[in-house]
Amino acid sequence: MTVVTKTHAVRNGVDTEQLFGTLDVIKAQPELAKFQFRVSNRWIDGSHNRSTIKDFYAAGGEDTTRSEAFVIDAGEPAILVGTDTGANPAEYLLHALAACLTTSIVYVAAARKVQLTSVESMLTGDMDVRGALGVDDEPRNGFERISVSFHVTGNAPEEKLREVVERAQKRSAVYDMVTNGVPVTVEVTTH
Amino acid sequence: MTVVTKTHAVRNGVDTEQLFGTLDVIKAQPELAKFQFRVSNRWIDGSHNRSTIKDFYAAGGEDTTRSEAFVIDAGEPAILVGTDTGANPAEYLLHALAACLTTSIVYVAAARKVQLTSVESMLTGDMDVRGALGVDDEPRNGFERISVSFHVTGNAPEEKLREVVERAQKRSAVYDMVTNGVPVTVEVTTH
Numbered sequence: 001m002t003v004v005t006k007t008h009a010v011r012n013g014v015d016t017e018q019l020f021g022t023l024d025v026i027k028a029q030p031e032l033a034k035f036q037f038r039v040s041n042r043w044i045d046g047s048h049n050r051s052t053i054k055d056f057y058a059a060g061g062e063d064t065t066r067s068e069a070f071v072i073d074a075g076e077p078a079i080l081v082g083t084d085t086g087a088n089p090a091e092y093l094l095h096a097l098a099a100c101l102t103t104s105i106v107y108v109a110a111a112r113k114v115q116l117t118s119v120e121s122m123l124t125g126d127m128d129v130r131g132a133l134g135v136d137d138e139p140r141n142g143f144e145r146i147s148v149s150f151h152v153t154g155n156a157p158e159e160k161l162r163e164v165v166e167r168a169q170k171r172s173a174v175y176d177m178v179t180n181g182v183p184v185t186v187e188v189t190t191h
Numbered sequence: 192m193t194v195v196t197k198t199h200a201v202r203n204g205v206d207t208e209q210l211f212g213t214l215d216v217i218k219a220q221p222e223l224a225k226f227q228f229r230v231s232n233r234w235i236d237g238s239h240n241r242s243t244i245k246d247f248y249a250a251g252g253e254d255t256t257r258s259e260a261f262v263i264d265a266g267e268p269a270i271l272v273g274t275d276t277g278a279n280p281a282e283y284l285l286h287a288l289a290a291c292l293t294t295s296i297v298y299v300a301a302a303r304k305v306q307l308t309s310v311e312s313m314l315t316g317d318m319d320v321r322g323a324l325g326v327d328d329e330p331r332n333g334f335e336r337i338s339v340s341f342h343v344t345g346n347a348p349e350e351k352l353r354e355v356v357e358r359a360q361k362r363s364a365v366y367d368m369v370t371n372g373v374p375v376t377v378e379v380t381t382h
Contacts, residue, residue, distance in 0.1 A: 013237030019272050026326050033321040033330070037282050041289035043310035046204030049293045051286040053278045058270050065269050070278040072263075074290035078256050079249050081210050081298070087244045087261040089291030089365045091228050092283055095242040097375070098232035099265035100280030102240045104323075107272070119234035125373075130224040132295075132364040135217050139224070142368035146375045158381045165379045173323040174280045177333035181372035182316075184288070186339045188356050190349045 014110035025059075032059045047075050047082035080129075090143065093178065094123045100174035101148065108168045109154065114161070116154035123148050146178065205301035216250075223250045238266050238273035271320075281334065284369065285314045291365035292339065299359045300345065305352070307345035314339050337369065 009016045026033045036057040043049045054069035076082025125146045128139035200207045217224045227248040234240045245260035267273025316337045319330035
């Protein structure tokens, strides 16, 4: 009997063989890099609304590997006239940024043979709510600034860990969108 | 026995008395409009990380009205080397945008005495993943564009419903951030 052992170079929980394989395929066939992500949302009551996230387009076709949808509720705290049915939209934006930077750090570290032991972050967003509440035109509606503080440890010198974070920041999809903005079109139907 | 009935003008699930009261207080004391929202995030394994959201600063002090934290998991689908431990970061950004626009529509409608019957939306974000994967410097990392499609119904003429959506778009915190960008600072400690 012959036992064939396939070596999976899994580092930081990332299958680097699969990761490098994906990169090779996309280099060879750039048209497979076109992705479309989607969210459908439905108002429930007051500040309570719910998003459903499942299907997406990737690598030349509809991706149907997800067996179940993610269902995510939003809300507002009492001071913003809600009942805490979920984190609020601005907090979800901070979560998106934290998650994207963290995933980028983990993938970059895996590709560069850095074994991480922990990645923790704290994000803060400062907002003058006179903008969003329509009380004053002067303050902008969104955060004036976002501060991200990472604590990263692993089996590499400080300089290398810092390089991993810098590279992750340079490639993060959500960091790009939050810092540079994205063109958004809004269409409305009423019947 | 005297029964005092307090009239709560609740419309669309929004207590408009409380809403207008909040606006009056903030007009009178603009320093109370300074809010800070926060997210802490921890890497679990691979593309799986988890945000915890609870405390925030509002109206001159720490808000402690939330009894429990919101715990939100992120992940990636198989094609992006994950195991679907949660929606992915870019999808969370779309959710943040959907939730903020929807809440803004509901609040603006309540203030303008429009009773809504439904607010539904579909958001799509188109991305060339060569950017975020570091394969090519040409495509940006994030979405090239986001399309939002709203279906809104209520007891008002089409023109008025459209005005509500326009005003909401003009005041939405996340719409402002996603379209215009926000300054982000990133700090790192490694021990």
